[in-house]
Amino acid sequence: METKKPQKTLAPRVDMPCQPADVRRSNFAEVALGYTREMAVAEASRCLQCKKPLCVTGCPVEVPIRDFIAEVARGNMDAAYRIIKTTNSLPAVCGRVCPQENQCEGKCILKAKGQPIAIGRLERFVADTYIATTACEQVTGANACAVPQCGKKVACVGSGPASLTCAGVCAAAGIKVDVFEALHEPGGVLIYGIPAFRLPKNVVATEINGLHGAGVDFHLNYVGGRTVSVEELRREYDAVFIGVGAGLPVFLGVPGENLVGVFSANEYLTRVNLGRAYDFPKQDTPAFPGKNVTVFGAGNVAMDAARTALRMGAENVHIVYRRTRTEMPARHEEIEHAEEEGVQFAMLSAPLCFNGDAEMRLTSVTLQKMELGEPDASGRRRPVPIKDEVYDLPTDLAIVALGTRSNPILLDATPGLEQNQWGYIKVNEESGETSLPNVFAGGDIVTGAATVILAMGAGRRAGQEIVKRLLA
Secondary structure, three states: OOOOOOOOOOOOOOOOOEOOHHHHOOOOOOOEOOOOHHHHHHHHOOOOOOOOOHHHHHOOOOOOHHHHHHHHHHOOHHHHHHHHHOOOOOHHHHHHHOOHHHOHHHHOHHHHHOOOOOHHHHHHHHHHHOOOOOHHHHHHOOOOOOOOOOOOEEEEEOOOHHHHHHHHHHHHOOOEEEEEOOOOOOOOHHHHOOOOOOOOHHHHHHHHHHHHHOOOEEEOOOOEOOOEOHHHHHHHOOEEEEOOOOOEEOOOOOOOOOOEOEEEHHHHHHHHHOOOHHHOOOOOOOOOOOOEEEEEOOOHHHHHHHHHHHHOOOOEEEEEOOOOHHHOOOOHHHHHHHHHHOOEEEOOEEEEEEEEOOOOEEEEEEEEEEEEEEEOOOOOEEEEEEEEEEEEEEOOEEEEOOOEEOOHHHHHOOOOOOEOOOOOEOOOOOOOEOOOOOEEEOOHHHHOOOOHHHHHHHHHHHHHHHHHHHOO
């Protein structure tokens, strides 16, 4: 009689330690505290090392996930870091802000058991643990800088994740790169958009310093289409990459939106993050105060805004969403963290108007109760109003987080740059090249508002194409 081999018992997924909710809601320190070495090795040891790793198919930058996790399981963090850096220019960032549950972890074979490998947490641990011997090593993965190729130069407009990735790919190949940033600090959305409790500013600074050390120069306060034009850059550089993002906010279009106290999420988060309002009074840049804060939207930006408002001293914070919790597009982790910290959810509600006092200051918002009807073009059930069910929510600070559109400043100033019907730049999907020869684009200015890792994937593809052309 044949004896069946006992099946290996799958160890449980290793949880990430976090600050307690009652503590973290009053500080801007990072919420997720990261793995210890023992935790990382234990989690990596759960990996089945599949012959055909599906996890890689879910990664926009195609990190060799199986291989780096194998090195973590062996305790070899240096080797793991070098493997990650072969495709990912910003691992410490990606390990924190990527929606892994919908990408690499979403493809993990262990997801069927509800226990996918914590790929993002392991990537973060490796990046945080690894201390590069030189700044060049952070970019090239080796203790040496690439030798610059005589006369070959690339300009990147914008310094968000797409441009930083493109710059890293080109710099690693020995091409001189200049980055032109409109604001007074490089990093794009990584600096002005994502709060420090999710992505510490020193993490972004470390990645940017690595590019500095590899010869990338950053030129600040250069507004694409104003201070510097694409045509000027084309005359001076062998290739240009446009990664300016899509920072024009979308508003609700309801009465009272011009009242004092109504902000876009872009403006509010930029004031707090880039303006360092979270460090007031040490930094003399206060943000607009609000005791009763209402945030409109249900994506990651809405969660960031709501959790930021709590930390800035709000007493009551509501997220208003016209569908149910099931349809919320934000990461599950961000929703859970917000709820743990005390953010309240007003589901199946939509704004009708903002109300103010005699001085035009916001005092409340009138909301319409909704119910879900038939599916719309997105496949989600469309919210429809419930007759005569209207209520007011006290509000002195409203933050609108409904997405963004392309900013026309650079686009209008660049003749011949073809756009699609939504005002985003058209590109060749494989190379990232625009309608202008040797001018490339990627990130939100091409796709509309999306994730950091998708922007990085676009920057990587464009960088690889630029390297191939310039060094052929």
